[in-house]
Amino acid sequence: MIRTRKPFALLHTGLILLLFALYACGKTYQDDTAFNDKITLLENHPEAILAQPDSTDFSRITTEKEATAFLLRSLARHYTSRDFYPEKEKLQECIRIFRSRNKVQQELEALFLLAETCKKENNTAEEIAAIEQGMKLAELADDPVWKFHLYNYLSDMYLRKYDMLKFIKNQALANQSIKEMNTDELDPFTLTLLGKSYLYTDQLAKAETLLTRLKTSVSQQHICYTDICRLLGITYFKQKRWENAATELKTALATEKDSSHSFTCSSMLAFCQDQLGNEEETQYYKEQALRFDTARRGGYKALEFYKLCIDLARRNGNREEETFFTQKMTDQYERMVKELNEQTLDEAIEGYMRIQDQNEYNAHIRTYQLILGGMLLLLACMVIYYLNRRRKQMMKYFNLQHRSTGETGKHTGRNQSADPSGTGNSQADRHAETYPEGEK
Numbered sequence: 069m070i071r072t073r074k075p076f077a078l079l080h081t082g083l084i085l086l087l088f089a090l091y092a093c094g095k096t097y098q099d100d101t102a103f104n105d106k107i108t109l110l111e112n113h114p115e116a117i118l119a120q121p122d123s124t125d126f127s128r129i130t131t132e133k134e135a136t137a138f139l140l141r142s143l144a145r146h147y148t149s150r151d152f153y154p155e156k157e158k159l160q161e162c163i164r165i166f167r168s169r170n171k172v173q174q175e176l177e178a179l180f181l182l183a184e185t186c187k188k189e190n191n192t193a194e195e196i197a198a199i200e201q202g203m204k205l206a207e208l209a210d211d212p213v214w215k216f217h218l219y220n221y222l223s224d225m226y227l228r229k230y231d232m233l234k235f236i237k238n239q240a241l242a243n244q245s246i247k248e249m250n251t252d253e254l255d256p257f258t259l260t261l262l263g264k265s266y267l268y269t270d271q272l273a274k275a276e277t278l279l280t281r282l283k284t285s286v287s288q289q290h291i292c293y294t295d296i297c298r299l300l301g302i303t304y305f306k307q308k309r310w311e312n313a314a315t316e317l318k319t320a321l322a323t324e325k326d327s328s329h330s331f332t333c334s335s336m337l338a339f340c341q342d343q344l345g346n347e348e349e350t351q352y353y354k355e356q357a358l359r360f361d362t363a364r365r366g367g368y369k370a371l372e373f374y375k376l377c378i379d380l381a382r383r384n385g386n387r388e389e390e391t392f393f394t395q396k397m398t399d400q401y402e403r404m405v406k407e408l409n410e411q412t413l414d415e416a417i418e419g420y421m422r423i424q425d426q427n428e429y430n431a432h433i434r435t436y437q438l439i440l441g442g443m444l445l446l447l448a449c450m451v452i453y454y455l456n457r458r459r460k461q462m463m464k465y466f467n468l469q470h471r472s473t474g475e476t477g478k479h480t481g482r483n484q485s486a487d488p489s490g491t492g493n494s495q496a497d498r499h500a501e502t503y504p505e506g507e508k
Contacts, residue, residue, distance in 0.1 A: 103136065103173055110144055111257060111291050117144040126158065132169050135162040139178055146181065147291045150326035153185040172209050176202055183221065195225070204429075213258055215245040220261050223268075230404055239265055256282060260292045264299055267306075275303045294323045298333060305336050314340040321356075331360035335373035342376065350380070370400050 110117050117140055124137045139162055142154035159182050166175035179202040186195035199218055206214040219242035226234040243265060251259065259282050266275035279300040286293055301316030314337060321333040334357035341349040357373055374397040381390035 103171070106140055107143075107173075107177070108255075110140060110147070111255075112287065113289055114144040114147040114291060115289075117141065118148065129158055129161050129165070132165055132171065135165040136171075136174060138162055139174060139181070142181060143177065146184070148325065150329075153188050154181065156182065156185050156189075159185065172205060172211075176205055176211075176214050179205070180217070180221070187225075199225075212245045212249060213254070216242050216258060217261065219245060220265065227268075235268075239268060251278075256286050256290060256292045260295050260299070263296070267299055267303055270306075272303055272307055276300070276307075279303065288323075294320050294325070294329075298324070298329060301333070301336065305340065308343075310340045310343045314344070327360050331357055331373075332369055334360055335369060335376070338373070339376050342380065354380070371397060374400065 106117075124134055126134065126138050129135050129138055138154070138158060142159070145152045146154075159178055163175055163178045163182065166178060179198045183195050183198040183202070186192075186198060199221055203215065203218050206218060219238045223235050223238035223242060226232075226238060243262075246254070246258070246262075251262070254262070259278065263275050263279040263282065266272070266278065279296055283293070283296045283300060286296070297316045298320035301313045301320060304310075304313035304316060307313075317333045317337050317340070321330060321337070324330045324333060334353050338350050338353035338357055341347075341353060354377060361370070374393045377393040378390055378397070381387075381393060
């Protein structure tokens with residue numbers, strides 16, 4: 069009897085193992101709807117998240133629930149006070165938990181906040197590493213909106229470094245990532261960044277249209293409302309529409325939480341009031357700008373403000389103030405030149421981080437390739453074993469059949485040889501009948 073069930077069972081098991089190996093080589097990235105709903109609530113009413121009672125102990129984060137709660141409260145506090153940043157170690161622990169649970173949206177939000185935290189610490193290497201990890205994750209998840217946000221972040225980072233070529237390159241990549249998407253599908257946060265991109269690339273008419281429409285479509289409690297007013301004010305400022313610019317910049321300054329943006333609004337308001345001939349308000353906003361003077365992050369904005377202050381001092385005949393702001397302008401130029409010279413080191417760090425990430429990625433790929441190769445080899449061995457066993461069984465079956473046929477033929481031949489006539493007489497009897505005894 070031929071047994072075929074066991075080889076088929078082995079083949080079936082091998083196929084299951086192969087499918088499991090293929091599944092292990094990739095992950096299924098799905099949106100977490102509940103988390104996305106919380107992010108939407110957070111963007112519209114961050115105070116509502118902070119007002120919710122929460123007894124979670126964040127001294128030690130070990131579960132996905134604790135990590136998500138920590139991330140949401142950290143984002144809410146960061147949105148309500150832009151100078152707040154969470155503990156980096158706890159944020160990194162949250163990222164590890166999200167990665168192990170394959171929580172893509174949570175991990176992307178945490179990586180983005182980690183990059184902001186590293187920026188505050190002036191840790192360029194870790195800032196770049198966080199954004200690059202986010203970029204890889206967004207690529208794997210095929211999320212164009214997150215790619216747009218990450219490329220925008222990189223463009224802002226290179227603008228801080230005064231690297232205009234990389235700034236333009238990342239702005240182009242950001243816009244390319246959402247080129248196929250309808251603007252009606254985009255959330256207010258993304259649309260605000262798109263308006264800023266138009267502003268950066270001197271598409272002032274597009275920026276004005278988008279930001280004006282966006283301002284009327286979101287509530288004043290939305291986290292982007294202040295940014296929208298500030299960007300719209302800068303748009304009017306570039307168009308030299310001083311009154312419109314002053315109106316929007318005042319609205320932004322009243323609710324601004326970021327000291328750097330407060331400096332931008334105050335310095336531009338001082339310039340607008342000077343152009344409008346309001347000396348008292350010019351002096352008031354000049355003093356406000358000096359309160360928020362963040363020369364390390366001011367960049368070109370600080371230079372324009374110092375030029376205005378020098379001009380005001382000259383008009384008022386104040387030589388002491390003119391000398392003071394001239395020195396500040398000189399210091400700012402020197403700081404910018406120094407940062408430009410340090411770009412070679414930053415690029416080296418960036419290259420090193422990219423190589424490290426690529427090596428880690430290649431190590432994972434090699435592991436998966438070995439697993440897959442082992443599974444394929446096992447499957448091939450089982451197929452060869454099954455085919456060989458089947459061949460032997462068929463050969464055995466044919467040999468048995470041939471032997472049986474041969475024995476039947478021999479038996480029939482002996483019978484025919486003993487009695488060719490079929491009468492049952494032997495050959496000796498027939499010989500006796502043919503030759504009588506006397507004739508032998």
